[in-house]
Amino acid sequence: MTDLPLAGIRVCDFTWIIAGPTATRVLADFGAEVIRVEHAQHADGIRLGRPITGDTPTLNNSGYFNYFNRNKRSILLNARHPDGMEVLKKLIAKCDVVVENFSSRIMESWGLSYEELRAIRPDVIYCSVSGFGHSGRDRDFTTWGPTAQALSGLTFMSGLPGKPPAGWGYSYMDHTAGYYAANAIMMAIHHRNRTGEGQHIDISQVEAGIVLTGPAILDYTVNGRSWRRPGNPPGNRAWEPAVAPHNTYRCTGDDRWIAIAVMNDAEWQALGRALDEPAWALDTRFATNAGRIAHQDEIDGHLGAWAAERNDYDVMTLLQAAGVRAGVVQKASDRFDRDPQLAVRDWWHTMPHPEMGDCDFDGILPKLSVSPGQMRKSAPLIGEDTHEVCTEIIGMSDEEFAENDALGVFM
C-alpha cells in the first residue's frame, strides 16, 4: 500500500446523517483513521436508510450508509455509562481530530465542550457542523439539508419563473457543509503541523450555503437588485454571464434532455454549422448576443424542434465535435452504464461487505499523482472495531475489555 496523504491522522467521529459523514468520508478516503463512535440505542438513522439489501433494515444492510461511510471504523460505546465516558475520553486523548454534527448544545451537555476536549488533548482540532452554528441568538434552531438550502437562498435560485421553487432534489448542503468541514480540518492540521496549536472550528450549514450565493447578494447590496423579481429564477436560461441560447431541450425517448450553452458569437456560428445552417441560424437578428437574448424564445423554439427529433447522446457528440458546449442530462444509470469518461477514468469500484456482498462505489477525487486516495473497505458493521480500538489504541487489556463489556459499556 502506498503512502496516503492523511496517514497518521486519527479522527474521533461522532457524525451522523449525511453532512458530518461526508466530511469524514473525504478524510477517510485520503487515509485518515476515522473511528465512528456509535451507540446502538441511538444509531445513525442512515444505518436504517434506504436503499437497503434484504427486506428489513438491520443497521448493517443500508447501501445509503455504506456509500457515505466506506473506509471508516466503528466502535460501540455507551457514553451515558460513567465508565463509557472514561473510555471515550481515553480515545479522544489519542485522536488528532474530533468531529460532530449534533445540534449545538449536545457536546456541552456531555461535558465535551472545546475547553473540556482541550483539557483531554491539548492540541485537539474540534470541528462542529450544525444548522446555525454554536453562537448567535438562534443557535438552538436546527436544519436538514433541504431546510438549510431554503434558508440560504439556494432553493429559491432553482426553478422556472412563475412556478414554485424547484430547489434541489437532494441535500446538496449536506454534501457541501461536509466539504467545508473537511477543508477546514485539513487547514487546521496544517496550522497544527507548523505551530502545535489546535483549535475549534464552528460551521453553520446555512452560512456555508449563503457563501454559495455571493454574487446574488452583491447585486443587491451594490445595485439594489433582489433575486426576487419578475422573471426570476430564470430556469435553465443564463443569469450571469447573460448569454443565449442557454437551456435544456427535450430529445427522443422518455425524459431525455440535452443542455446547450452558447457563450459567444463564435459558438453561435459553430452551432449553426453543426446544424447545416438552417435559415433561422443565419437570421441576422441572432448574430449578436444581445439579439439572441432579445429573441431567445424564438431561438429556443427552433432548437427545441431540432432536438426533439434526435437522440440526446447523438446531439452531444455532434455539437461537441463542432466546439459547442452541450451535455446530456445524465441520470445515475447513464453515468454508471454509459458514461465513457467515468469508465475510462476508473471511477467505479466494487468492495465486499459482510452482510451485503459485493457493493458498488463511486471513486475518489481529485487524483493525486504520488499519494492518491484509496478504496480500502466497505463501511463498518456497527461496533465492528470496538475490541481492536480499545486494546490497540486505548491500550486496554483483554481482561479490562471483558470487564467493561460486562458492565454494558460497549452497547
Next chain:
Amino acid sequence: MSGPLADLRVVELCDELGQLAGKLLADMGADVIKVEPPGGSSARRVGPFAGDIAGPNRSLNFWYHNTNKRSVVLDLDRSEADRAAFRDLVASANVVLEDREPGNLAALGLGYDALAAIRPDLVMCSITPFGQTGPWAHYRSSDLVALALGGPMSVNGYDPGDAEDAPPIRGHGDQGYNTACHYAAHGTLAAVLYRDTTGRGQYIDCSMHEALSCTVEVAMPYWLYKRQEVIRQTGRHAAVNRTEPMLHTTADGVTIHTFGIGRDNSSWRQLKEWMQSKGFGRQFDDPRFDDAANRQAARGTPESKEIAEEIDRFFAALPAEEVYRGGQERDQAWGIVRSPDETLTDPHWHDRGFFVETIGEGASAPAAMPGAPYIFSATPWELRRPAPKLGEHTAEVMAELAEG
C-alpha cells in the same frame, strides 16, 4: 497574516471554473497571486457589474471570488520574458492552481514536469471540466453543461402538477464550478499535508464531472444497490416513489420548507399541541397518527397525505415569522425559502459576524457580502483586501521576486 495557510504562496491561473479554489486558500491566509493575461481573466467579464457598467474592475462576480488575492499581468501565451517571470514566480511558490484546457500549459513549457523541475516540492492542481484524460477531456463545458452531465440536474425539478412538461432544473449560483473547487481544495490541502510530513510535492488532476457525480446523494446509492432511478419532485428529495409536498405557503404569501415532520414522537407531539391550540389538527388524535412510520412523508401513507393537507391549512392562517420561529421552537427544522438578499436581514447571522463589507470601482459605499464559511478559534477567516484591480500588483510582485 494570521490564517492557517499564512505560510503558503499560491500561484493561481484560473478563470470562472477555478477561481473559488484560490479564494478558499486566500481567505485563510495564503498569499494567492492571480496571474492574468493582458486583457484580464475572462471572469472579469462576468456580470453583474457595479452600476450595470461593464469593466475589468467592476464585475461583482469577480469581486466575490477573488478576495485576498493579488493580481499580476503576464502574457504567458505570447511572451517568453513573461513565461520566464512566471517560472520565477513558481520557484517562490508552494502551490499552483490552474484551470486551462488539458495540455495548454505543457505546450507553453509550463506543465507540471517543467515547473516541478524548478520547484521539486510543488503541489500543482489542475481543475478541468472532465479531467486530464479520457474521451471527453477536450469536450467543452459550462456550469449548465456540467450540472447536466454530472447528475444534479436529473434530480432537480417538478411534480407534473406544478409545472407540466418541465425540464430538469439547474440550481443557479455556478454550483458546478463551486463543487469542483471544493474538491480541488480537498486535493490541494491533502497534498500540502503530505508535503508537510514527507517533503514531496505532486500533481493533482481534479475533474468537475467527477466532483458532481458524487454530489447527488441518494440517486447514486439507489442505482448502485437497486438499479432504480429516482424521480424529480417540486422542492424536495427526488425519490423512487412520489412523496407528499414539503413546500407550504403562509398567510403572508411566504413559502416554507417543512422537511422532517413527524419523524419522532416528541417533535410530533409538540407540533400537534401547537396546531390544536390554534384549532387545527384535531384529527391527529386518531391513534393512526401515533406511529412515526405512518407519518413519514417519504412513505406515501394516507396519514402523511392528511398531515400535508392540514399543514397547508395551518400555514395559510399564520404569518411566516410565526410559523418559522414557532416551528423551530417546537423542534421542527423548518426553513423559510429566502432569496439570497433576504438573508441579510436575519439578525442571527449578524450575531455571528457573518456578513463582511467590500468595496470596488463603481460602488459608492462599502457593500455587504458573505464572509466566513467557518469560524476558526485560533486562525480566523479574514478579509485582508478586496479583489484586486487588473494588474494591481504586477510591479509589487516583480519587485519582490527581484529582491529574492
